[in-house]
Amino acid sequence: MNLTLSEGQFNLVYNSFSFVIASMGAALIFFLLVRNRVAPRHRMAITLSTLVVAIALYHYLRIFDSWSAAFTYDGTQYVQDGEPFNEGYRYVDWLLTVPLLLAELVVVLKLTKDKTRSLLVRLTVAAIAMILLGWPGEVSDPDSTARAVWFIASMIPFLYILYVLFGELGKSLERQSATVRKLVDGLRYIVLVTWSIYPLAYLAPTFIDDEATAEVARQVGYAIGDVVAKPLFGLLVLGIAMAKSREDGYAPALDDAHDDAELVRS
Numbered sequence: 001m002n003l004t005l006s007e008g009q010f011n012l013v014y015n016s017f018s019f020v021i022a023s024m025g026a027a028l029i030f031f032l033l034v035r036n037r038v039a040p041r042h043r044m045a046i047t048l049s050t051l052v053v054a055i056a057l058y059h060y061l062r063i064f065d066s067w068s069a070a071f072t073y074d075g076t077q078y079v080q081d082g083e084p085f086n087e088g089y090r091y092v093d094w095l096l097t098v099p100l101l102l103a104e105l106v107v108v109l110k111l112t113k114d115k116t117r118s119l120l121v122r123l124t125v126a127a128i129a130m131i132l133l134g135w136p137g138e139v140s141d142p143d144s145t146a147r148a149v150w151f152i153a154s155m156i157p158f159l160y161i162l163y164v165l166f167g168e169l170g171k172s173l174e175r176q177s178a179t180v181r182k183l184v185d186g187l188r189y190i191v192l193v194t195w196s197i198y199p200l201a202y203l204a205p206t207f208i209d210d211e212a213t214a215e216v217a218r219q220v221g222y223a224i225g226d227v228v229a230k231p232l233f234g235l236l237v238l239g240i241a242m243a244k245s246r247e248d249g250y251a252p253a254l255d256d257a258h259d260d261a262e263l264v265r266s
Contacts (some may be wrong), residue, residue, distance in 0.1 A: 003071075003080040009216045010071060010078040016223040017064040024057035027231035034238065039250035042241040045108035049234030052097045052104070056230050059093035062086070067219075090222060094131045097230065099124040104237045105169075105187055109176065110244065123164060126157040129159070133157070134202065142205030142214070151202060158159060158195065165191060177247055183240045190233055197225035 005013075031050040035043055063086075070085040071078040100122040106116055137150025164190045183222070201221025208214035245252075 003212055003215055005078045005080075005216070007073075007077065007213050008234070010073075013216055013219045013223075014064075016220045017060060017067060020060045020227055021057060021064060021221050022052045023227045023231050024060060027053040027234060028057060030262060031234060031238070037245075037252045038238070038241040039245040040246050041110070042108060042244055042247070045104050045237050045241050046234075048077070048100050048104045048107065049078065049237050052100050052230050053234060055096050055100075056093055056226060059089045060226075062089045064074075081234055084208070091131060091135050095128065098131060101229065102127055104234070105165075108237050108240045108244070109180075109184070119164065119169065123161060126160045126164075126220065128163070130154050130157040138202065147203075147206055149227055155199070162192060177243065179243045180240055181245075183236055183243065187233065187236045187240075190228065190236065192255040194228040194233075197221055197228075211262055 020249045031046055031053065035046045035050070038046060045128055065215060066083070066089065069083045071080050072082055073079075103120055106119045106123065109116075111119070131154075133154035133156075135150075137147040137154070140146040140150070169184075169188070198221070201218045204217040204221065205211070205214040208217060
């Protein structure tokens with residue numbers, strides 16, 4: 001695909017990628033700093049949140065560089081005559097981060113071992129299937145039926161994920177506190193709303209006739225979805241972990257004082 005973008009179109013995508021990089025970097029530092037503010041038994045969920053934004057940060061740095069290398073400015077517009085833009089970075093990122101995102105939610109709830117294992121296995125398999133089935137359509141001709149076929153195929157595991165989150169997982173929340181249930185509801189609706197951005201961006205080349213506009217809409221849509229689905233999702237997971245830590249009677253100040261005392265004695 002050889003695109004010609006106006007200055008504004010190129011810079012909109014360029015700045016969107018830059019914003020995602022800044023967001024992932026800030027979230028990475030924040031999650032590292034606050035990890036010890038939750039009880040040790042809930043820290044695995046924060047570790048997963050940290051890993052998600054770290055993986056996304058790396059891949060967006062690669063996406064940013066690939067986008068920049070793909071275009072040349074001729075004085076009035078940007079022409080795609082450089083190295084091919086590598087869309088694969090995004091799908092590798094999703095292949096790694098989407099299962100981890102779902103694992104964050106399951107792990108932080110501290111359900112029974114059997115329930116946790118069952119949810120993790122089913123959600124991971126569905127997430128991987130969703131990403132892998134979406135890739136062939138992503139790289140196909142926008143005007144071909146292949147894109148629509150692969151879109152429908154990838155939506156099947158997506159709908160299954162929603163079924164698990166809103167159906168089966170909902171039944172497991174009865175023993176959770178009202179605060180935790182409210183936060184989990186927020187997480188589930190973030191998945192529903194933000195993950196709906198991705199199908200819209202995916203189908204942009206199909207419904208938007210202008211090739212340049214469609215590509216800009218797709219890239220910016222994916223960028224918005226990633227910012228909301230990863231750092232914001234991680235913040236709500238952190239909220240759940242902190243709420244459950246308070247319910248467990250965990251006091252970070254006392255824990256810090258204990259660590260300081262141990263350091264002095266050593």
